[in-house]
Amino acid sequence: MGNDVSFKSKERNIDKCFYMSNTLTTVSISVLALSGSYFAKSIREKEIVMWLSEHDYAVCGLGTYGFEITEIPWVREFVLKIIDGALKKVGWELLDYEPFEEGVFKALNEFKNLILMIESIDVIESEYCEWKGYGDINPILKPPEGFPKCLKHGVYLHFGGCVICNDK
Numbered sequence: 001m002g003n004d005v006s007f008k009s010k011e012r013n014i015d016k017c018f019y020m021s022n023t024l025t026t027v028s029i030s031v032l033a034l035s036g037s038y039f040a041k042s043i044r045e046k047e048i049v050m051w052l053s054e055h056d057y058a059v060c061g062l063g064t065y066g067f068e069i070t071e072i073p074w075v076r077e078f079v080l081k082i083i084d085g086a087l088k089k090v091g092w093e094l095l096d097y098e099p100f101e102e103g104v105f106k107a108l109n110e111f112k113n114l115i116l117m118i119e120s121i122d123v124i125e126s127e128y129c130e131w132k133g134y135g136d137i138n139p140i141l142k143p144p145e146g147f148p149k150c151l152k153h154g155v156y157l158h159f160g161g162c163v164i165c166n167d168k
């Protein structure tokens with residue numbers, strides 16, 4: 001059981017994905033959260049990091065936390081920047097384990113390849129609005145106000161806490 005990261009474009013007839021085990025998904029999201037929390041400046045960039053961090057098995061359940069990249073609250077350059085940061089191991093010293101580099105780098109590069117393929121026509125803008133509204137529909141899904149970070153890992157907290165602390 002694991003998770004798919006997919007890229008589907010109706011307009012351009014594209015349907016691609018790659019698969020990660022649960023462990024690899026968690027580690028990949030964790031290193032993206034570390035890099036993203038280090039680089040994020042604007043609200044939208046912080047939201048992207050939070051959106052990625054929400055793909056946390058502690059709140060989603062195993063095997064259900066893959067995602068479709070056209071739903072990311074989109075800023076392509078920033079996503080590429082945090083992937084590159086993760087490939088340079090930004091923040092890895094804050095993990096209390098050593099990620100299996102070969103597997104993580106392979107996953108990050110697969111992710112990067114999908115991101116490089118996406119064009120603005122593919123992005124589903126309504127997904128962003130929907131995501132922003134989840135907290136109003138269900139208070140449990142409301143993100144913490146003011147983008148607080150985990151004191152231990154320095155990553156932005158999502159509605160269910162810190163994606164790295166939750167990985168226990």
Ligand SMILES: [Zn+2]
Nearest residue numbers: 150153162165
């Ligand atoms: Zn933490």
